[in-house]
Amino acid sequence: MNTDKQLLTKTNIVVVGNGMVGHHFVEEMAKNPNYQITVLSAESRLAYDRVHLSEYFGGKTADDLAMTTPEHYEELGVNFKTNAKVILIDKIVQYVTTENGETYHYDKLILATGSYPFVPPIPGKDQDHCLVYRTIDDLEDIANSAKVSKVGVVIGGGLLGLEAANAIKQLGLQTHVVEFAPQLMGVQIDGGGGRLLREKIEDLGVKVHTSKATNVIEKGDTSRYKLCFNDGSELETDLILFSAGIRPYDNLAREFELTLGERGGIVVNNQCQTSDENIYAIGECALWNNFIFGLVAPGYAMAKVVAKHIDGITGENGDIAEFTGADMSTKLKLMGVEVGSIGDAHGKTAGSLTYTYENQPEGVYKKIVVSADKKALLGAVLIGDTSEYDTLLQYMLNAIELPESPEGLILPMAADKPTLGVDALPESATICSCHNVTKGDIIASIDAGATTVGDVKSCTKAGSGCGGCAALVKSVADNEFEKRGVEVKKDICEHFAYSRREIFDIVSVEKIKTFDELLEKHGKGLGCEICKPVAGSVLASVWNDYILKKPHLSLQDTNDTYLGNMQKDGTYSVVPRIAGGEITPDKLIVLGEVANKYNLYTKITGGARVDLFGARVEQLPPIWKELVDAGFETGHAYGKSLRTVKSCVGSTWCRYGVQDSMSMAIDLENRYKGLRAPHKIKFGVSGCTRECAEAQGKDIGIIATDNGWNLYVAGNGGMKPRHADLFATDLDDETLVKYVDRILMFYVQTGDRLQRTSVWMDNLEGGLAYLQDVVMKDSLGITDVLETQMASIVGSYQCEWKTTIEDPEALKRFKPFVNSDKGDSNIQFVTEREQIRPARGQEKIEVTLIDTIENDTETADALAEEA
Amino acid sequence: MTTTTNKAWRTICNASDLVKDSGISALIADATGEDEQIAIFHIPNSEEKIYAVGNYDPIGQANVLYRGLVGCIDDEPVVSSPLYKQHYSLKTGRCLQEEQTISVYDIRIENEQVQLFY
Known part of the structure; x- marks a missing residue:
């Protein structure tokens, strides 16, 4: 009976105000279908992100800052009205009235009216500007x-x-x-x-x-x-x-006689109820324990409490949620200056003691406040360097006993800097504050089957906000893996007990030049299809030899051996490089002529170039000879290497473009073509903030600004999209190339096998900030080496197809059979939409092998003789 | 009507045509006179040094095995299909991941000639 009633009559909830906290409440409450929510906002816009308001001047639009859309609210089944200022509350009959005279009945009313800026009463304050x-x-x-x-x-x-x-x-x-x-x-x-x-x-x-x-x-x-x-x-x-400063927007409460604090603010209890039990107040308009919380996180916490409380008293589970105050610790970057404040920053607690470290030349100031017995951390101030923020915060929030010499926590280069054992953290300890992920959540994700730090991050979202907690997330997860006896194994295969990175180091340090030498010194067995290509890629990155040179030949995947992508029927695709997507009509005609002559299926790729399918092994050399003669180069579509640099036409043609993105894209593509990496690499270069080249979905993304280029890293489309991270802003051409050199080379050195930059970044200890330090501040002292290595790779580039067609030995590989000139009879095509496609099983006909030496089709053999 | 010939050691190519730690393919006429594609692998550091198996990958359904990477899994010499990466034993033809087997041939190097028994 009770259930029937609930289904028929939903509880009416009216939310006054649609700031960040009001919106958060809506999201929490709308999960439950038993409630009908109505949002009344005095502003013309729905909720937007006020925390990142200053980014409005950095190019973000009102839409970028928006936290919701009318469509989203409609999907949630939420009624909403903008420009609907509430002017009356009737607590007895339970309705509110807006300025426009509209009336809304409520069972529960939520005041989330926020605050307004306090303007001191200075004469002259009301003028323009x-x-x-x-x-x-x-x-x-x-x-x-x-x-x-x-x-x-x-x-x-x-x-x-x-x-x-x-x-x-x-x-x-x-x-x-x-x-x-x-x-x-x-x-x-x-x-x-x-x-x-x-x-x-x-x-x-x-x-x-x-x-x-x-x-x-x-x-x-x-x-x-x-x-x-x-x-x-x-x-x-x-x-x-x-x-x-701010003042709570409490005038409605004042006018309709809810209890206020002495200096304003709507008084609430631990359930955020006002003096009327059916009216709640949350966020900056609420006064809890005589305190107004001017941060968004406590507001969110209040919103959650109210959502639970309403459901608790009208629903069935009956548990009572409580707001018990909030930690006001903050870490932020102000004009590029790192600032952190934890707990009792001023040392106001009776008997408290402080330790201070100041380094004026470096611009670093750190202070910790500890209890009289030096056992508990009470507060901290960090300026110029907030790297210890997370550790210190955990000490305070979880009341973890301090080490014997607490000063070691903030002293630089302390020989044995006490690190906080993650075992000491209780399960309730918040690890990622952006997504409110606790140690318990991380353990739960491992219980549910996560086996790598990457898994943990994608399940829990931990570390995907500001990223400041990445190192902590990793150590909590690793600690948990270790406890379960899960060996955190990095061996690439049974033949080498090393990770790709370790193999890279071995090859560079010991100056190893062949796979046999590597296998003899550090591996066992014959190798396999995993370690061989890894070694091939590493040897190519370190020494940049022609990849089909004898000792390397047997290491390459078939795609690298035949310099094309194998298709399902054993034929290959042919993809010449079209740097930046720019191509002359004459060259385009050549592509068409070659495709016609060899009867190849032709398609424009997503990377702004042309893919020719259906080439038999023996056709590859003559096809490529024609292409190379016409000025084409290999597009490395088969390699774990630079694929394409997608671009718009930029300021040359576009009326919005602010930089010449086309020239930049072509220069970059030509610079990095042939570079062997853990996985494929894609670039995008956009000529203005409209971002037509979708650079933020690429491994390296570059977006023109009025003053130069903004550099983004580690984006990805494809299987698991990742928005790129903004790495540096307003770079000039030279600095841009320098940074990209360093980033790519660092990735080539440290990336795991088949790890795209996006996953590499997610697993990089210290994340974006660490990479920025390595690349821009030279924190590892390796930028010179990275640049030298890149310069040597750029300087020794050769088109693999040009080298191949000039080498009779290499061409022997393209003969279909060692003892016959016939072709593979299993490769058959049928016509669809005026082009070929592979024949499917039942479409194939029994044929005897045909002789492929036809009138004007040169074979690999003939070409080999010529070369 | 089919012609049946007696099996014998027949020369396929010169030893210099082999590619170290890699494969080549050859075309033979089988016992019934039908064309048959063979993948020949030369692995000097392994026990038998040279192996011959059918070139057809029954899982990927294409004649591509000679283009796969060779190596060993638990000391068993294998070729990994270039299409979907399953391993086939070069000694027995057995697929290590699925219920499939490819044919295996006797092969030897005699007087710098590569000879297949068929």
């Missing part, structure tokens, strides 16, 4: 104002203020930050950290003024306005941005 930084509309106002301004001032030097300063600096304004307190980010960091942060930010060209209170905003002498400070000094500016 005096703005705040909160919504996309605000950003549009700022951008418009910046167009007619030269100098900008942010009032407020907190976390948001510095983000706002970064935004107006990006818009090209001379930027100042004015702070009332004696230091920046006073809430999160201590005086020492604040001093260093200020130095670093001033180095970036932002002027910081602390201990300044603004008395009045007056008409300026050289700029639009001037700020007059209480100490008599003045600052000229054209634009003023207020970022002096």
Whole structure:
């Protein structure tokens, strides 16, 4: 009976406000079909990502920042209204009314109205070009104002203020930050950290003024306005941005008599219920334990609690979820400066002790706050280097006992730096905070069958947000594998007890030049189809010999031996290189003529070139001779090597293009053609941010900007799509090539067998940041070697087909039979859509072998004689 | 009507036509006079040094085995099909992964000549 009733009448939930937290609640609640959700938003847009708001100036659009779409809400079965400001709550009859006069009944009402920027009551604050930084509309106002301004001032030097300063600096304004307190980010960091942060930010060209209170905003002498400070000094500016804290949007609650805090905020209990049990408040409008949480993570936690609580009291399981406060620790990058704050950063706890390390030349400041008995970590401040953040946070959150000399945790080069044993972490320890993955979740994924760190990451999403926890995820997983006796084995096959990377090192260090030598010294047996191509690829990468040279010949997969891709019937495809997809009409005609002459099936590939199918082994040399004579080169479509560089026409033709992407694509394709790698490599080069070349789905992606090129790495389409990571921005041509050289060579050296860059990146300890350090900061001291190796490979390039058709010995391989000139009678074609295709079983006819020496078709044999 | 010939050692090619640690293919007429494709592998470091099997891959259904990579699995000399990578024993013709067998021929090098018994 109860069930029937639930099916017939859904519980009505009305959500007021559609910010990040309100949206999160909708997503949580909509999973359950027993509730009808209505969202009323005063803004014109549905929820968007306010945390990454500053990226709006870095090229992101409102759509990029959007967290949902009307279609998505429709799919979830959620009713929604934008521009629907709620002006009345009737707590007795349980309905709300909007400005437009529409009325909505609720069983449960959720207030997620958020907060608004506090603007201090300074005379002159209401003029034009005096703005705040909160919504996309605000950003549009700022951008418009910046167009007619030269100098900008942010009032407020907190976390948001510095983000706002970064935004107006990006818009090209001379930027100042004015702070009332004696230091920046006073809430999160201590005086020492604040001093260093200020130095670093001033180095970036932002002027910081602390201990300044603004008395009045007056008409300026050289700029639009001037700020007059209480100490008599003045600052000229054209634009003023207020970022002096937030205030909860609690006016509805105030007007309709819900209990508020003394200084505002809707008072809630541990279930986030307000003084009316059917009305909840979550996010920045809610006051819990006399505290307003200005971060998004606690807001999400509240949203989850409410969703569970509503289901608990109206559903059947009856459990009561609780919000018990949230950790306010943060790690972020402000204008490129790493800043981390954990727990009691100021050492306010009675009896607490601190350890401080400061390295002024390097711009690094680290402090930890510990309990009086030095056993527990209470807080920390990290500026300039946040590499210890994760470890320190785990110590604090899980109350893990500190090592004997806690200072070792932040001292650089401490001989035996205490590392946090992952065994010490409780199962509830959060490992990845972006996706809220605990140690227990990781163990569960291994229980469910994950056998590699890569599996764990794809099951749990751990490490796929900011990536900061990648190393921790790996050690938790490895530790678990070890406990289960799963040997984390990297041997490539039964003949070599080494990984591809180790084989690479052995070959380079011992200067091994052949597979036989490698097998004799480090392997056993005869080798197999796994270790032979690995050795072939490594030998090619290190020495770059012609791959069909005698000692290497037997190492190559058939595709590499016959320099073509074998198809299901044993014939091959022919793919000449068409760098960047640019081809002259004459060359295009040659392709057509060759395809006609040899009756090849012809198709345009996804990589912007032409694939000719159905070539028999013995036809490959004459086909390629004609192509090479016409100026074509091999396209390496068969190799674990550079395939294509996809490009748009760029600024040469396109009215939107900002750089010559076509020339860049051709240059890159010609530079890296022939490079042997763990797997195939694809590039994309786009001439503007519209990204027509889909570069962010490629191993190496390059997108033109007004100032140069943005470089992306480790993207992938295909089987398991991965969005590329932004590696570096606004590079000039020379630096771009230098970085790509280093990245590719590092991949060639360290990648596993058949590991695309995307998986390589996911498994790279330290992830993107590590790769950036290796490539841009030379943290391993190997960039010179990487560049030299690449230069030698680029310098010794040869077209394998050109070399092959000039070598009679090599051509012998293309004879179908050692003792006959006949062809393979099993290869038969039928016609479909005016072209050939392989005959299927029942379509094949019994034939005796035919002589393939026909009128004008040169055979491998004839060609060999000629050569 | 089919013609049947007696089996004997017949020369296929010169030893210099072999490719070390790799395969070549040959065309013979079988006992019934039908054409038969053979894959011949030369592995100097193995026990028998030279092997001959049918060239047809029954799983991939194409005449491609001579283009596969050779090696050993648990000391058994094998060729790996270039199409779907199954291993066939060069001694017995047995497929190590699926229920399939390919034919095996006696082969030898005599006076720098490669000879097949068929």
